[in-house]
Each structure stands twice: as C-alpha cells, then as structure tokens.
Amino acid sequence: MANSKYEYVREFEQTDLLLPNTWIVVRIDGRGFHKLSTKYAFEKPNDRSALDLMNAAAVSVMKEFPDVILGYGDSDEYSFIFHKSTSLFQRRASKLSTTITSTFTAHYVYLWPTYFPMKPLSPPLPSFDGRCVLYPTTKDLRNYLAWRQADCHINNLYNTIFHTLVLRGNLSPQEAEAALSTTTASAKNEMLFQGFGINYNNEPEMYRKGSVVYRAYELAPVGVPVSGNLNPDDDDGAERASLSKTAAEKEKKIRSKARIAVEHVDIIKDDFWERRPWILS
Numbered sequence: 001m002a003n004s005k006y007e008y009v010r011e012f013e014q015t016d017l018l019l020p021n022t023w024i025v026v027r028i029d030g031r032g033f034h035k036l037s038t039k040y041a042f043e044k045p046n047d048r049s050a051l052d053l054m055n056a057a058a059v060s061v062m063k064e065f066p067d068v069i070l071g072y073g074d075s076d077e078y079s080f081i082f083h084k085s086t087s088l089f090q091r092r093a094s095k096l097s098t099t100i101t102s103t104f105t106a107h108y109v110y111l112w113p114t115y116f117p118m119k120p121l122s123p124p125l126p127s128f129d130g131r132c133v134l135y136p137t138t139k140d141l142r143n144y145l146a147w148r149q150a151d152c153h154i155n156n157l158y159n160t161i162f163h164t165l166v167l168r169g170n171l172s173p174q175e176a177e178a179a180l181s182t183t184t185a186s187a188k189n190e191m192l193f194q195g196f197g198i199n200y201n202n203e204p205e206m207y208r209k210g211s212v213v214y215r216a217y218e219l220a221p222v223g224v225p226v227s228g229n230l231n232p233d234d235d236d237g238a239e240r241a242s243l244s245k246t247a248a249e250k251e252k253k254i255r256s257k258a259r260i261a262v263e264h265v266d267i268i269k270d271d272f273w274e275r276r277p278w279i280l281s
C-alpha cells in the first residue's frame, strides 16, 4: 500500500533514537509482584525458585541478544546493559525496551512450569514494564550498577529482619515495621544476631548481592594487573565503532558462543571488572 493517501499518518510517529556512544540500560520490573508473590505463596523474604526463574529468563534474553554485555537482577527487576557502541534497532528506545521486556516476559512465562511445577499460572499473568536509561561514562554506568546492588542489599537486610521478627519473633507486621523504622544497618545486624542468632553475612550471597549475568571468557588471575587500558573513561569507543563489518560479525559470533555465567558477586568494587576487562571494553 505504498503511497496510499493514508501514508501521511506515519509522520505522526516520533523518532526516539538514543544518543550515540552512550551506555544503554534497559531495566525491567515485575508489575504488581508484591501481589503475585502472595498469590503463588513465594517464600518470604526470598523465594529461591522465583529468583532462579528470573535468572533463567535473563540468560535466555542474553542468548537472544549478543549485544547485551551484562545483566544484573534482584527481586522482580533486571537491568540489561547494551554496549555503548551498539547499533541494534538503530538505537530506537521503544524498540529496544519493548523487545527486551517482551522477550523476558515470554521466557519467564514459558519457564514458569519448570520452576513452579506445582503452581500453574492463571490470569492475571506475570508482566513487566521496561525503560531505557542512558549513561554517558563508564563511571556513571558502574555507579548505576552499584546503586542497584546497594539497593538489593538495603532491601534484603530490611526484609530479612522484618520477616524474622514476624515469623520467629511473633510480632505483627505493623509492630515489626515500627520496630525497624529508625534502626541503622548495624543495629539491624545486631538485632538479627542477638535476637535470633542469625549472622547476616552468612545469608546466601544470591539474596545479599543479587545476580550478575555475563559472558564468561577467560578470567584474569587474581592480583595480576590486566593488560590494556584500565581507565575506562579514556576509551571513547572509537575502536569498536570502527570495526569492519566482517570483524564486527565475527566478534558478535564469539560473543554469542561464550558461556553465560550467573554469579552472586560484588560489582561495586573494582575487582570484578578488573578481572573481566572484556565486559566494558
């Protein structure tokens, strides 16, 4: 129907091309998962199967999109990082966020019976929202990821003590909330330890640190400085941008073949990044 009299309406569409040479984060978040976690009786504060399902859906997304260099998730959210040089979908924001969100949702629903064989899904079905956020420097991107991991820690410490007070301390949710309203992190740690013999640092890393999903090549050995440019902001991305088409295709193939690792490790400090220099290069 080219050149029909109706075609002018296409002009109403707005372009939403994201700035070039900036890191793209697509963050998805479950809609109404507080309610959903009650409906399917998720274990509180952390249902292991629900987190495993989130991670499995994230791995599937990474397999479908070799341009995603890293994912970080906790609770009902996941952040997917596209390399700043990506040209996927011409960097159209809505195309990127909707495709990642619907691909994640589709895998989440598809994989649900594997993780919850005794809890068949019924409407309203799980759904996720998604947004694109741009970060101009590697430092900003690192700070974004640090922000999400710090958030995971703060929420998990709170949820762990809250549910301990309710389940084992026999407080009502209102009483537990009141008891926690003014406590510092160290006071919370102390409450857990003195009151219930729980050392927060011995709680599973998956709950405390969230999940990092990345393409595993070869690790740099501990303590050995990695060759190449370690100041990420010196790198203007020109190298990747100037890769010839065949070199870029080849790199994409290598990326898509690499094993995808799921780990529960600190990504706030430098160590994770120094030992895996390919992730942000």
Ligand code: ATP
Residues within 6 Å of the ligand: 029, 030, 031, 032, 033, 034, 035, 037, 042, 043, 044, 045, 046, 047, 048, 050, 051, 075, 076
């Ligand atoms: P919104 O639609 O605004 O995102 P929401 O109910 O999803 O609302 P969030 O702030 O995203 O609110 O919080 C997600 C909630 O889902 C958590 O507070 C928690 O109650 C629940 N939840 C998510 N994952 C798990 C899990 N693995 N185990 C137990 N509860 C979980």
Ligand code: ATP
Residues within 6 Å of the ligand: none
């Ligand atoms: P993109 O990812 O860019 O959207 P696409 O392959 O989905 O690529 P579209 O322009 O959206 O391309 O076209 C959808 C195509 O899907 C159609 O050209 C047709 O080949 C196929 N298709 C969709 N629905 C049907 C259907 N009901 N019966 C047969 N073919 C269909």
Ligand code: MG
Residues within 6 Å of the ligand: 029
């Ligand atoms: Mg939300």
Ligand code: MG
Residues within 6 Å of the ligand: 029, 030, 031, 032, 033, 034, 076
């Ligand atoms: Mg949510």
Ligand code: MG
Residues within 6 Å of the ligand: 029, 030, 075, 076, 077
């Ligand atoms: Mg959330």
Ligand code: MG
Residues within 6 Å of the ligand: none
């Ligand atoms: Mg289509």
